[in-house]
Amino acid sequence: MAQFEKANSLHEWLDQRLAIDTLERVLAKEYWIPKNINFLWAMGMVLAFTFGILLVSGIFLLMYYQPNVNLAFDSVNYTIMREVEFGWLWRHVHAVAASVVFLIIYIHMFTGIYYGSYKKGREMIWISGMLLFVTFSAEAFSGYMLPWGQMSYWAGMVITNLFSIGSLELNGLVEWIRGDYVPGQAFLDRFFMLHVLLLPLAILGLIGLHFGALRIPHVNNQDGEEIDFEAEAAKYKAGNKKEAKVIAFKPDFLSKDMFVLSVFLIFFFYLVFWHYSFAMDPINFDPADPMKTPPHIYPEWYFLWSYEILRPFPKDPGLVAFGIAQVIFFLIPFLDRSPNVAPASRRGKFNIWFWVMLVDVIVLTVMGKLPPEGIFSTIGLVATVVFFALWISLPFITKNEKAV
Amino acid sequence: MAENSRRDFMGKVFGGWAALGGLGVLYAAKKTWDPLPSVKAAGFTTVDLSAAEPNVLNVEKWRGKPIFILKKTPDMEKSDRDVVVGKDRFLVAIGLCTHLGCIPAYRPDKKDFLCACHGGMFDTSGDNIKPPPPSPLVIPPFKVEGTKLVLGEEGPEYKKMKEAGLIA
Numbered sequence: 001m002a003q004f005e006k007a008n009s010l011h012e013w014l015d016q017r018l019a020i021d022t023l024e025r026v027l028a029k030e031y032w033i034p035k036n037i038n039f040l041w042a043m044g045m046v047l048a049f050t051f052g053i054l055l056v057s058g059i060f061l062l063m064y065y066q067p068n069v070n071l072a073f074d075s076v077n078y079t080i081m082r083e084v085e086f087g088w089l090w091r092h093v094h095a096v097a098a099s100v101v102f103l104i105i106y107i108h109m110f111t112g113i114y115y116g117s118y119k120k121g122r123e124m125i126w127i128s129g130m131l132l133f134v135t136f137s138a139e140a141f142s143g144y145m146l147p148w149g150q151m152s153y154w155a156g157m158v159i160t161n162l163f164s165i166g167s168l169e170l171n172g173l174v175e176w177i178r179g180d181y182v183p184g185q186a187f188l189d190r191f192f193m194l195h196v197l198l199l200p201l202a203i204l205g206l207i208g209l210h211f212g213a214l215r216i217p218h219v220n221n222q223d224g225e226e227i228d229f230e231a232e233a234a235k236y237k238a239g240n241k242k243e244a245k246v247i248a249f250k251p252d253f254l255s256k257d258m259f260v261l262s263v264f265l266i267f268f269f270y271l272v273f274w275h276y277s278f279a280m281d282p283i284n285f286d287p288a289d290p291m292k293t294p295p296h297i298y299p300e301w302y303f304l305w306s307y308e309i310l311r312p313f314p315k316d317p318g319l320v321a322f323g324i325a326q327v328i329f330f331l332i333p334f335l336d337r338s339p340n341v342a343p344a345s346r347r348g349k350f351n352i353w354f355w356v357m358l359v360d361v362i363v364l365t366v367m368g369k370l371p372p373e374g375i376f377s378t379i380g381l382v383a384t385v386v387f388f389a390l391w392i393s394l395p396f397i398t399k400n401e402k403a404v
Numbered sequence: 405m406a407e408n409s410r411r412d413f414m415g416k417v418f419g420g421w422a423a424l425g426g427l428g429v430l431y432a433a434k435k436t437w438d439p440l441p442s443v444k445a446a447g448f449t450t451v452d453l454s455a456a457e458p459n460v461l462n463v464e465k466w467r468g469k470p471i472f473i474l475k476k477t478p479d480m481e482k483s484d485r486d487v488v489v490g491k492d493r494f495l496v497a498i499g500l501c502t503h504l505g506c507i508p509a510y511r512p513d514k515k516d517f518l519c520a521c522h523g524g525m526f527d528t529s530g531d532n533i534k535p536p537p538p539s540p541l542v543i544p545p546f547k548v549e550g551t552k553l554v555l556g557e558e559g560p561e562y563k564k565m566k567e568a569g570l571i572a
Contacts, residue, residue: 094510131450158521161505167538176434182468190437291463291470293507295520311522315503315538373522 042260102302149284224341304368483529
């Protein structure tokens, strides 16, 4: 057994046994962040905190929620909303956070694309981030099933039907996923399990991977400058903080993070208390009815862009387009052939590519919400074609990019 | 070296044995997610057609799915997909759009079905007349017994349609 001296404080006692000082030094005090960044670099912390909010509010909802097709709707809309003290608060916090977390994810993603933070050793940061995006999407979808309203039921019907893969007619697979011919008790129970256990576990693991992926290549900066982190850290540690290009994660960067987080939380709680209804679809306040489709089915706003890509085509091409749209962002580190790590504004054609892509995704989102008729169908089709044209052109426009 | 190769061999044996156990777990997990026998045996639905009115859509429930039953008026186009009961012709079909499974709405004035989800349309024979649905409304297994229709049982008329490839 190792030699243990008598500890003089709880801190020392813990440090002897768990090396908490070493841990803090490696993970925070000597984890180096470039100085040359802006508030967009705080989105990771905002996301981590929002996930914490979802976890805590979810735990309280879990105490009264009933995963049963006859009880689920009332357990949410009566028990939690009317009987449980502050039940409404947890539900509104959970619903608003689930919606806002996607807004921040999209900002986080487009920040990464704008500054080229997915290449030259940062590929795994991007890929683990995309895995998080997919898992968050599954988490959002499974959670949307739980109130067992009309939108829950019909979104469940439509999305699970996608797994018949068009003309392949894999109805057996769809029935296996549902555990029934249509969404029913087995379906609700297993999506409940996915939502409260398996997917959150996967998310926690992936967050670990995402953070781990940052360690070696480090965070990018506003100019895409390659920084010698060891040399700059040495300057910082020698007290030459002014000249060092880096700051410590704790306490320097954290204090900036906390400021951005505070601004975000003011916005967040403003939504929770005054504008929560955007996250609660009125149609989902009708209990699930397998005999009646709502007149207009649409997903939550964060899935609209990919839903719009599904819509303008016949079934099979639509599914192929939809499938490609789901995974194409994974490939950006490999489709961007330019070695430049720089903001899009300095990358010529890529700058146009970036802004057209951003606007196109917004147009797709808006069209996905509007009924698929007349001019909206046409705009949706054009935006879809533009989306694919952009991805096809990406390797060509980046291949001959001038070095910056 | 000899020691090492023995260790490698033991490692492979352990690995193989564990993989076998893993396969067993996967199989059990797959079977656990299968529809339960009670769900599969959801039974049969019998519908009496004698009181049906022409051009009025009846929606029955069979295995959790809506079944469209529409008595055709003489001016509606005849189809080999019609279920003939006595002198009357009926559309009998699973009322789920073959695109992604929404329930299309019947419009008696226009005599067609319109799906609100993605704008697909079907005529009174259940044939798809406007995309995205790729195929006609599916005809469920049925058996004609006098003026009654048993859903879930394959009668001779259904089998004939199935052989002719008309059910979907």
